[in-house]
Each structure stands twice: as structure tokens, then as C-alpha cells.
Amino acid sequence: MSSSFSKHFARLQIPLKDIDSAxxxxxxxxxxxxxxxxxxxxxxxxxxxxxxxxxxxxxxxxxxxxxxxxxxxxxxxxxxxxxxxxxxxxxxxxxxxxxxxxxHEANGSLEKHLKDPSLTWMQRLEICVGVARALSYIHYDKERNFSLIHCNIKSSKILLDVNWNTKLSGFEFSKIITAARRNRLNLANLNGTKRYIDPSYKKTGFVSHKTDVYSFGVVLFEVLCGRRAYIPSQQYGQEDTGGKLEEIVGEDWGSPQFTEESPSLSKHHSGVTKQDAVEAGPGQDDTSDNFFMPPSVVDIGRRDTSQTFPMQLSFGGMVHMRPESSDFVRM
CATH class of the missing domain: 3.30.200.20 (Phosphorylase Kinase; domain 1)
Incomplete structure (x- = not known):
């Protein structure tokens, strides 16, 4: 490690013997x-x-x-x-x-709770709003002279504290850019999980803040469907399940196993059809240019929860939902 780095962050250095003991x-x-x-x-x-x-x-x-x-x-x-x-x-x-x-965050990662029937829709929404706030901060905070692209947004990197508050982690692949280049494309070498990576990166090799928003959209679908976006292999990496969104959603949606494992999720899902979810998803040729971070998402937590409010899933598809109910209205 460079001497300049060690000196600058000397206050954060912890002896190996202390970690070994811990x-x-x-x-x-x-x-x-x-x-x-x-x-x-x-x-x-x-x-x-x-x-x-x-x-x-x-x-x-x-x-x-x-x-x-x-x-x-x-x-x-x-x-x-x-x-x-x-x-x-x-x-x-x-x-x-x-x-x-x-x-240490007491409730672990969001990935572990996707199918948890005790995790209410209000909690799920607040977790997603927390991610949106974190992304808004690292992308656009005006107090800093640099911006950050996370480059590895996925449910396993979203941690939850004892009160189920969101704590975004996993910055090992993040890319720091100057504020002046905030809205430009930046060359990168992504090493994240395939199913969360923006398809436009695969075509161009460039990333922007929209790359994170694409990955966030995948997480929103995981939260909505109560399942991961991929099937982990037995050792390191993941099995590429492939297929269209309609086929992937159809694997679990409404099945007896899903109903038994997640009764409250199935109850709330009953207001949204499989076709609704597919129509909310991207077309075959969609890229990150179709994604945006709606300002209203960050304001949801401050609204009267007795009101119906829009939740932007992605790609222009919108669902209106009343918290703690199964009232979904397709727009």
C-alpha cells in the first residue's frame, strides 16, 4: 500500500491481531x-x-x-x-x-428477505426508497466536486439494519468521476453480476449514472416478484437462466409453492397480473436511455401513507398502490 494512502487514512487502520481476535x-x-x-x-x-x-x-x-x-x-x-x-x-x-x-447490519441483505412473507409492502417500499435516496446522493450531491457510479447494484449489496433501514454497500467496483462528467459516458470494466448489468454497457463498454438505475430496476422487480433475478450455482458465480421476462415471471407467479412460501406476497400480487409485469419491463432493444430516477420516488417517505401514490417500476410502466393493501391500479 502506498505510504501516502496509509498516512492519509491512518486513523482508520486496525491491527490484524485485533481483527483476528474479533x-x-x-x-x-x-x-x-x-x-x-x-x-x-x-x-x-x-x-x-x-x-x-x-x-x-x-x-x-x-x-x-x-x-x-x-x-x-x-x-x-x-x-x-x-x-x-x-x-x-x-x-x-x-x-x-x-x-x-x-x-454490522442486523438484518443482513435484502436478497435474503425477498421471499419473506413477514416483510410488508410498506417495508419493501421504504427499502426501495432508501436505495433511491442513496443513489441520488452518490450521483448528484452538490456539496461534492465528484460523482460516483456504484456499478454493482443488486439485492445482496443492499443491507438492512435492526430497524430495516437501507444501507447500500459493495463499492469495490465503483467509479469516481468529476462533477463535470456527471452526465457523460465513462469507460469502465464492470465485474458485477450479469443479470443486473445494463445491456448498453455490454454493447459500448461505457457506464453512466443510468447504469446504476438499470440495476436498481432489476432490484425493484425482485422486490415485486419476491424472488432473485438469477439462480446461484453451487460454487461461485451463477447459472444463467435466460429466457424472456414473461417466462421468468411465469415460473413462480401464482404457483402453489410460491403461495405456500409467501402467502402475503401472493395476496398482494393478486392485484397485478403477469401481463402487467411484462408490459412494465423493457423491450428487446431497450437501453439505459429509457431509465430515469423519478424525483417523486425520493419524496414518497414524506407523504401521507393513507394516500395512493405512484411507484415507478421502470421503463415507463407505473403502478399506483395504497400502502398495506392489495389495491393496485395499472396506469
Whole structure:
């Protein structure tokens, strides 16, 4: 790690021995997630004479990769302050170890709760509004002289605290651009999950803030349908299920298994037909130019919840919904 980076972020450095103690020597019982490039552990860390619940992301792979990810996440998160972003506690750069420490969020990721029947529509909506607020902040905050493209928006990167408040995480692939280039295309090398990546990136190799909005649209469909956008393989990566949206939605929609597993979801879904969901989705040739972040989304949380309000799903399709009811009106 460069000496300038280490000096600039010296206040965030945590000794390896402290992290080793916090995670019980990186015990398998503390392991809560892993991939080919990282292992994630829970633990309790003594910090400022207080025990705090933490998550330690232990980076794997080549040293160049680990160094780049650590620098991007620490430099990014230490300069961002927003209630809907994950809190970074510190990092470790000793020997061959590159570890990033975050505050532990009690309810884990949104991905784990997609099919949870106890997660109400109001909670689901508030979670999505939290993501919209986080994206609005990293894309457009006027107090900063730079903008950020997350480049890896998906339900597994949306964490939930003890009160189900949204905490956006996963900034390892994020791209920092100057405020002047905020609305321009930027060359990037995305490594995110295929099913969440904007098709226009695959054609051009360029990203913009609309790239994040496309991925957010996929998450909105996951929340609406109560299922992931892809089927994980047994080891690292995912199985590409393919198919049209109509076929993918049709796999679970209204099936006995889905009804049994998610009775309250099925109840609320009954007001929206499969055709509604398909019509709300993109055409075959749609690109991120069709996406936008409606200002009204950020204002939903401040409205009278007894009123009916629009929820922009994506691509111009709109559903009007009354919170805590199954009253959906197709527009």
C-alpha cells in the first residue's frame, strides 16, 4: 500500500491481531459469506473502549486486486456520509492481508428477505426508497466536486439494519468521476453480476449514472416478484437462466409453492397480473436511455401513507398502490 494512502487514512487502520481476535481467528463459525474474491466474517471488535458488532471482508486473489479494492472502498466510503450508506469502521493492511471492516447490519441483505412473507409492502417500499435516496446522493450531491457510479447494484449489496433501514454497500467496483462528467459516458470494466448489468454497457463498454438505475430496476422487480433475478450455482458465480421476462415471471407467479412460501406476497400480487409485469419491463432493444430516477420516488417517505401514490417500476410502466393493501391500479 502506498505510504501516502496509509498516512492519509491512518486513523482508520486496525491491527490484524485485533481483527483476528474479533473473528475468533477467522473461524468458520463466524463466516457469513464467501466468493472467489472475498470471505466475510462477523465479529465483535473493541473500538474506542467499546465492543461493536462488525463485519470483516477479507479480500482474496492477487495482491494488485486486493490493493485496488481496499483503496477504492476506503477512499470512497470515508468521503461519503449518508444515512442510507453502509458505515466503514476501518481497514487492515498487514503482511499479505487486506481486510475492510464495516458496521454490522442486523438484518443482513435484502436478497435474503425477498421471499419473506413477514416483510410488508410498506417495508419493501421504504427499502426501495432508501436505495433511491442513496443513489441520488452518490450521483448528484452538490456539496461534492465528484460523482460516483456504484456499478454493482443488486439485492445482496443492499443491507438492512435492526430497524430495516437501507444501507447500500459493495463499492469495490465503483467509479469516481468529476462533477463535470456527471452526465457523460465513462469507460469502465464492470465485474458485477450479469443479470443486473445494463445491456448498453455490454454493447459500448461505457457506464453512466443510468447504469446504476438499470440495476436498481432489476432490484425493484425482485422486490415485486419476491424472488432473485438469477439462480446461484453451487460454487461461485451463477447459472444463467435466460429466457424472456414473461417466462421468468411465469415460473413462480401464482404457483402453489410460491403461495405456500409467501402467502402475503401472493395476496398482494393478486392485484397485478403477469401481463402487467411484462408490459412494465423493457423491450428487446431497450437501453439505459429509457431509465430515469423519478424525483417523486425520493419524496414518497414524506407523504401521507393513507394516500395512493405512484411507484415507478421502470421503463415507463407505473403502478399506483395504497400502502398495506392489495389495491393496485395499472396506469
Amino acid at each position: 473473528t475468533n481467528s477467522f473461524s468458520d463459525t463466524n463466516l457469513i459469506g464467501e466468493s472467489a474474491l472475498r470471505k466475510v466474517y462477523k465479529g465483535r471488535l473493541l473500538r474506542s473502549e467499546q465492543q461493536i458488532d462488525i463485519v470483516a471482508k477479507r479480500l482474496l486473489g492477487k495482491d494488485e486486486y486486493k490493493k485496488a479494492v481496499l483503496q477504492v472502498e476506503i477512499s470512497t466510503l470515508s468521503s461519503l456520509k449518508h444515512e442510507n450508506l453502509v458505515s466503514v469502521v476501518g481497514f487492515c493492511d498487514e503482511k499479505d492481508e487486506k481486510i475492510i471492516i464495516y458496521k
